[in-house]
Amino acid sequence: MSPHGWVLTYPKPLTISRHTLKAVKTPLLSRRERIGLIVQSRLHSRSGRRLALILARTHLPAATINAIVQMIVPPPKYHVERLVPGVELVPEARLAGMVVIQPGVEGAAHLDEPEALETLMRNCEDAYGFPPYPAIEESLRSQNGRDLKQVERTIVASALSGVPAAVLRSETMDWWRRVPALVSRWTPSAPSGEATSQAPRVLAGGNGGARGGSATDA
Numbered sequence: 001m002s003p004h005g006w007v008l009t010y011p012k013p014l015t016i017s018r019h020t021l022k023a024v025k026t027p028l029l030s031r032r033e034r035i036g037l038i039v040q041s042r043l044h045s046r047s048g049r050r051l052a053l054i055l056a057r058t059h060l061p062a063a064t065i066n067a068i069v070q071m072i073v074p075p076p077k078y079h080v081e082r083l084v085p086g087v088e089l090v091p092e093a094r095l096a097g098m099v100v101i102q103p104g105v106e107g108a109a110h111l112d113e114p115e116a117l118e119t120l121m122r123n124c125e126d127a128y129g130f131p132p133y134p135a136i137e138e139s140l141r142s143q144n145g146r147d148l149k150q151v152e153r154t155i156v157a158s159a160l161s162g163v164p165a166a167v168l169r170s171e172t173m174d175w176w177r178r179v180p181a182l183v184s185r186w187t188p189s190a191p192s193g194e195a196t197s198q199a200p201r202v203l204a205g206g207n208g209g210a211r212g213g214s215a216t217d218a
Contacts (some may be wrong), residue, residue: 003158005095013077017041028082040076063132097164097186104169116165
């Protein structure tokens with residue numbers, strides 16, 4: 001993401017759960033993959049990470065144990081085109097809004113810019129904390145005396161400036177149905193013949209009880 005709101009394609013697979021699978025319309029997953037999600041979701045969920053953090057405090061080789069567990073039971077990672085058939089992939093897009101999806105009582109709530117920034121930064125931090133990350137965090141986040149975490153925050157804050165943001169809650173996890181209606185109120189119709197890469201896109205990410213930390217150009 002650039003300070004001016006341009007988002008570049010980052011071909012990172014999404015870590016999903018059985019609940020995530022219910023939130024998409026017709027995912028292209030095999031029967032075996034769907035059955036495997038029962039175990040994978042339990043092990044690689046938020047509760048699984050909490051258990052791993054407890055394990056880390058016992059001074060056992062947590063990173064090695066984690067690597068072995070992931071070899072035996074790989075995380076349920078899938079590229080977006082397998083979850084949302086027919087999804088449009090573009091090399092870049094202009095950020096037009098941010099939607100935070102949460103399980104809960106149906107409804108949508110506006111996020112002001114400080115709230116949107118804090119939510120996005122918090123989601124990015126959600127997956128970190130498991131060894132060896134705490135031991136190498138400082139070296140990863142510093143470069144020639146610069147705090148890269150603050151640099152990242154400044155870039156994201158600039159990109160989100162003036163961009164609408166909202167929390168979208170759903171009990172049935174039908175976000176795939178409801179997000180387009182919300183986005184349509186934010187994005188003007190593109191003129192005929194305009195290049196696809198110029199069309200605005202909306203950043204959508206999980207938060208709270210949803211699978212946090214993942215963001216996609218939706």
